Amino acid sequence: MRALKLHELSLADRLADLAVDALIDEADLSPKPALVDRRGNGAHSDLHLGLMHASALSLWPMFKEMAEAAIEFGEVGLPLREALGRIGREGEQAMLTTTNGVNTHRGAIWALGLLTAAAALEPRAVTLTAAKLALLNDRYAPQPMSHGAQVAQRYGARGAREEAQLGFPSVVQRGLPQLHRSRQQHAGEQNARLDALLAIMTDLADTCVLYRAGPEGLLAMQQGAQAVLDAGGSATLGGRRQLHALDLQLLALNASPGGAADLLAACLFIDRLDGAL
Ligand SMILES: CC(C)(COP(=O)(O)OP(=O)(O)OC[C@H]1O[C@@H](n2cnc3c(N)ncnc32)[C@H](O)[C@@H]1O)[C@@H](O)C(=O)NCCC(=O)NCCS
Numbered sequence: 001m002r003a004l005k006l007h008e009l010s011l012a013d014r015l016a017d018l019a020v021d022a023l024i025d026e027a028d029l030s031p032k033p034a035l036v037d038r039r040g041n042g043a044h045s046d047l048h049l050g051l052m053h054a055s056a057l058s059l060w061p062m063f064k065e066m067a068e069a070a071i072e073f074g075e076v077g078l079p080l081r082e083a084l085g086r087i088g089r090e091g092e093q094a095m096l097t098t099t100n101g102v103n104t105h106r107g108a109i110w111a112l113g114l115l116t117a118a119a120a121l122e123p124r125a126v127t128l129t130a131a132k133l134a135l136l137n138d139r140y141a142p143q144p145m146s147h148g149a150q151v152a153q154r155y156g157a158r159g160a161r162e163e164a165q166l167g168f169p170s171v172v173q174r175g176l177p178q179l180h181r182s183r184q185q186h187a188g189e190q191n192a193r194l195d196a197l198l199a200i201m202t203d204l205a206d207t208c209v210l211y212r213a214g215p216e217g218l219l220a221m222q223q224g225a226q227a228v229l230d231a232g233g234s235a236t237l238g239g240r241r242q243l244h245a246l247d248l249q250l251l252a253l254n255a256s257p258g259g260a261a262d263l264l265a266a267c268l269f270i271d272r273l274d275g276a277l
Pocket residue numbers: 084085086087088089106107108109110113114138141146147148149158159160161163204205206207208258259260262263
């Protein structure tokens with residue numbers, strides 16, 4: 001059989017590859033505080049690494065379809081936004097079928113779905129284009145009382161929707177600059193990714209944490225992540241000690257930063273877009 005050459009893959013194929021790679025790299029990254037990683041299931045009794053991998057792979061056709069829809073519609077507008085909503089909901093069903101009903105990647109479908117479509121449309125203004133898509137109101141989206149909606153109501157928190165509508169400030173202003181800084185300081189790729197996750201955690205209103213552990217959990221997450229970075233980051237002995245303490249503290253609070261994990265995947269996706277298209 002003739003080997004498939006890279007340039008024979010369509011843009012949509014390559015974007016779907018990048019999105020799934022970002023999810024797999026996020027899941028594999030270890031040691032992440034209280035999240036599923038190579039060591040175990042963190043604060044999640046219903047999740048494990050194999051399930052995260054299977055879920056990520058199940059989303060490949062969905063990401064491809066989102067990129068194809070963006071290419072076909074060719075511009076930001078309600079028709080594309082509503083097509084993405086439909087494809088995203090179908091992807092969510094594919095995920096739930098694969099995981100037997102467990103929510104592995106709901107937030108990631110939202111963030112990476114918008115970014116994949118945006119990359120197909122405007123590769124030089126990805127977060128801005130994703131924000132414009134997120135600002136459009138999908139008339140067919142159901143309005144369930146999700147965990148995010150419940151804590152938004154209770155604490156007035158800014159959740160996944162607002163993060164996208166603002167152009168992913170946690171990724172653009174925190175995650176990506178930290179990823180580049182730690183690489184420059186020769187932290188090593190895995191440590192640089194951990195530092196990027198921690199930088200995202202310092203300032204995020206992660207609705208997973210708020211739902212599970214309230215404002216006390218959120219403060220512990222933000223201050224603990226800052227303490228690791230202040231101690232020199234994941235590549236240093238002091239930083240590792242703080243990271244271990246943060247892991248134990250978040251586990252004790254059952255406070256898993258799932259939103260931050262999704263945004264790390266978004267960060268890795270954007271980082272790889274440069275030079276890949
Ligand atoms: C907007 C979404 C994320 C729903 O948000 P909501 O806060 O109501 O729901 P939920 O509690 O299920 O949270 C979603 C997930 O977002 C992640 N998250 C949590 N906090 C944050 C945050 N501050 N920033 C970013 N992501 C976060 C978490 O992983 C969480 O599991 C989305 O799932 C949605 O509307 N889906 C409908 C289908 C659709 O339109 N898809 C379009 C794909 S482009």
